[in-house]
Amino acid sequence: MSESDVEQCAALVGLPIEPESRAAVAEILTGLLTAARLLMEFPLPGDVEPAPIFRP
């Protein structure tokens, strides 16, 4: 995750991030995406869903 990646992703969500902060955001996001990769590697059964519950 580069500073340029952060700039482009932030533009997609309409979040201005000043150039001097992009390296710090990139480092934190890299950590989160590493955690996400380890999570996504775990094979979940197809029928698992978060299941919101509604009652009358």
Add this chain to the structure above:
Amino acid sequence: MAAALDRIAKRDPTLNCFTTLLGDRALAEAERIDRVIAGGGDAGPLAGVPFAVKNLFDVAGVTTLAGSRIYRDNPPAGRDATAVAALRRAGAVLVGCANMDEFAFGFTTENTHYGPTRNPHDPTRIAGGSSGGSAAAVAAGLVALSLGSDTNGSIRVPAALCGVFGLKPTYGRVSRAGVVLFAGSLDHVGPFARSVRDLAVAFDAMQGPDPLDPVCAERPAEPCAATLERGIAGLRIGIAGDHFGELADPDALQALERAARALGASRRVVFPEANRARFAAMLITSSEGAQAHLDNLRRRAADFDPRTRDRFRAGALIPASHYLHAQRFRAWFKARVREIFREVDVVLTPATPFPAPKIGAPATTRVADVEVPMRGHLGVFTQPWSFIGLPALSAPIADPGALPLGVQLVAAPFMEESLFRVAARLEQDGVVAAPVASARP
């Protein structure tokens, strides 16, 4: 009440537990309660007990800061949060609002706007967070009770580091109405105290349905204070293995073993994929937290605490697919853990992997020869449980050495009673205790 306010005046300039003090209101309320008692009335189970609330709880007439500079511009709250109102109905007297990490995003209460809260056992160290002011105020004897919130460990971590009892109830057990949320699908509120009985009485005063909180359970209150004498007969108590016995200082593991021995617990219980549960909790927290503050991140980024700003921004950039996978993993993990809790009633873990670090400590530390983030790692043993809403109680080990350490008790959803019975036994046997932290020169 005057004595409590005197203690605050003496010690809080050093400890920095409070961001707002309500001394005059507290004295007037205490006088009102005195009149009720003098007139033969029932002033409630917590009559005259001074308490504090993390400054993300609404208090009528006070601006709810949530540890931020941005919310300083908001008008005062029009009414008390449901949990605050419940404690006041029980007779407790609110004396002030307590410091926290900005928007509850942290485990340290090193707040740049309001200064760090200092640990009453060693003022050069953190109190833990994000409910650090609430925990430290109880530890120092400034108040007998306080309220905090817990998304990943923000009650249990500061309770352990400050040497007090802290309860994170089951998700939905205590109303969050009138509380600034951090990550709504993970947020809980709960009490701190210096005895199991005080903790139970406070919990009992607050638990139960509330239509003002959309996730508050409809399950009726199940009071715990009356069950403390029941003992632990019939309760199956285990020790969480694998993840919960790794990456911790020997002292933290020894504290756990001490509690386990006292309870006669030796069975190791393995919870699969606890580390991935932690990763999933991080992703959900970061995504939901960023979403909650996205508008201010766009308009007023410079007013955020530098300790939270870039973490919120990174959270805003997590792909939706990752967030949703984390939520699906949550359903899977919840089902596996539910199966395990059919075989065991209460599980023990260390509350934190090490005692309170120094304020301003480096970003990383070494534990069991592995480099870990100093601050984030504080939640390594608390996050997997809040992730699936289980009730968990942090109890301070008696005579831990130089700094407090906690043991965490975990049960199946809505089984707080089991936690309280085990904590009461440990307290009766002198294994856990929360004496007032005395001032040091």
